[in-house]
Amino acid sequence: MxxxxxxxxxxxxxxMMLAELVDHYGWVELGKxxxxxxxxxxxxxxxxxxFLRKTPWARDKVDELYLRWKLEES
Structure with missing residues (x-):
């Protein structure tokens, strides 16, 4: 099981996460x-x-944005 x-x-x-965010928002909006x-x-x-692999606080922000976007999408 x-x-x-x-x-x-x-x-x-x-x-994968970053690629999807860049495709959806673009670099300019992602930077905003x-x-x-x-x-x-x-x-x-x-x-x-x-940078994101070495910087936990920045990775957390990307994770949060990705999750919020996916929740809005569903």
Missing amino acids: EKHSNDPLHGVTLK RIDIRCFTHDPSMGSSLT
Whole structure:
């Protein structure tokens, strides 16, 4: 029997999450919603992923925005 996780982010990688957010909002709007330099100054997937993987408070903000967006979408 499979265990089902109660974690809404189970199976969602940071890269998947960021790609979906960038596709939905674009870098400019994402930078307005989460004011961190990797989104507002010459943003790229690579540099943003590197920063987010090393910076828990910023990763938390991305997780929160992703969850709010997904809840609004459903």
